[in-house]
Amino acid sequence: MVSRVIPVEPFDLVVFGGTGDLAQRKILPALFRRFCGGQWPEDVLVLGAARKKLDDDGYRALVAGWLKEHAPDRSADCAALDRFLSRVGYVPVEAQGDEGWPELAARLSRDRVRAFYFSVGPRLFGALAERIEAHGMASDKTRIVVEKPFGHDLESARALNATLAGHFRERQIYRIDHYLGKETVQNLMAVRFGNMLFEPLWNSQYVDHIQITVAETVGVDGRESYYDRAGAMRDMVQNHLMQLLCLIAMEPPAKFDPDAVRDEKLKVIRALDPVLPHHIVRGQYVGVDGQPGYREVVGNPRSSTESYIALRAHISNWRWAGTPFYLRTGKRLVARSSVINVMFKDAPHSIFGADAGRHANVLSIRLQPNEGITLKVTIKEPGQGGMRLVDVPLDMSFAEALGPENQVSPDAYERLIMDVVRGNQTLFMRGDEVEAAWAWTDPIIAGWESSGDVPKPYDCGSTGPGDAELLMKRDGRNWQGIKP
Secondary structure (H helix, E strand, O other), X not given: OOOOOOOOOOEEEEEEOOOOHHHHHHHHHHHXXXXXXXXXXXXXXXXXEEOOOOOHHHHHHHHHHHHHHHOHHHHOOHHHHHHHHOOEEEEEOOOOOOOOHHHHHHHOOOXXXXXXXXXXXXXXXXXXXXHHHHOOOOOOOEEEEEOOOOOOOHHHHHHHHHHHHOOOOHHHEEEOOHHHHOHHXXXXXXXXXXXXXXXXXXOOOOEEEEEEEEEOOOOOOOXXXXXXXXXXXXXXXXXXXXXXXXXXXXXXXXOOOHHXXXXXXXXXXXXXXOOOHHHEEEEEEEOOOOOOOHHHHHOOOOOOOOOEEEEEEOEOOOOOOOOOEEEEEEOOEOOOEEEEEEEEOOOXXXXXXXXXXXXXXXXXXXXXXXXXXXXXXXXXXXXXXXXXXXXXXXXXXXXXXXXXXXXXXXOHHHHHHHHHHHOOOOOOEOHXXXXXXXXXXXXXXXXXXXXXXXXXXXXXXXXOOHHHHHHHHOOOOOOOOOOO
């Protein structure tokens, strides 16, 4: 089965911070892959914009090098690379000054989609939005894309929302969270709302608990200054894990429409109970075998910033009353693994006797690596006397059914940037959604700051602090293993 390519209308895309790390590793490679995938019309312009003094040819040379490093699967096609580079240009601009803005405006076409990607720090969002409007580049077809962190707390998030709202309508603002662009995350909605098999069981009557894990093997190297101010709660839980929680727990929207979907996600966030102090574990990695610990990396020997967090959350609504949601994320763990485990309850009565043991179904949605969905089911162990039971995975990756040409999932940025061009906000956060997430997060952070809480140490290459295991064991449960 061959995927149907949905073309987009002609567009101009300006990447502010066009020489930065995100542009190099993600944005431009994503654009190049969509170009190679036949999703672009002929008349498209991509402009990098930054303080660095470059002309078009100088920028194209840089882009060519980035694509060879970060998109080697496509850049080997020299003809495709040359055609893509012919659509790329560059304008030096001062984000908080006047230099370059008239030249940038002159490069853009009239009466077409214009997308401005703010791949810069939040402190520049207001200046960029103001100058886009002041230089006549704002229209009904203008869209702006903003990266996290969207605020540092509720107050700053509200201020940023107000700043952007002073120049653009909410339907023009795309707050990007790359986790929502992953194929498996989108498949979560298809599995839930497209299959009668699961939706009737998706509630507290049948689900014992849900685990959401985002484990990373990397440390905070290269992000020391930002991360030591933010920590795992602000960097991961408030946005990425919150979005996954919403998609798992939300009610079926009336239709697959941007505001209908985001309305249901917002209801989940507003139904979250405050997290009790003994339901939170903070950790900070320490060095082993010559590897530097967190404090050595950030250069702050007294840092109390967490690089790991685990917590138990509850949603006070009819669907999920009494069902705990366990969230954990951390740096420098034993394996890179992002997975959602829906842990179903045991059968109310076993007809097979005590020797059969306890068995429960688990639906695992793997986000990275090895994206896929599996369902653990219980069967009779082959060749054994009596009725011995064993749990086996039921493959739901659909790789064979979809064919080899569909086994490589597009990068999340590929999907999300094309959704910006199409004007589809379904996978982007709305302003009130961001503020509600901060309203839930802020009291948690304030609680441990006021109590002087210190993160628990854990070794690099481990599964995290031991207290996180106790968080589950106190409830008679266990974390599913962190697996590569």
